[in-house]
Amino acid sequence: MTSVTGGRLPDHIHPANTMKTLLTVLSAAALMSTLSFGADSKYKEGSCCDKAAKKGEKCAHPCCVDAEKAGKVCEKCNKK
Ligand SMILES: [Zn+2]
């Protein structure tokens, strides 16, 4: 009789190590998405843009629309 389970895996591709690597990658990815969610409120609290965003809308101020188009946040209305 010959065993079919004879093939031993080298340590670096041992299933347990692969799992550990996978978990590390997954938790890093989870952390990343949590961080990007946390950075979601880019507007100043209480600003016109913040209020609009909370209503699920975009601020209609021309200055804010322009900033939005440029991929930015209106600095006039969202001063730090
Ligand atoms: Zn605004």
Ligand SMILES: [Zn+2]
């Ligand atoms: Zn503005």
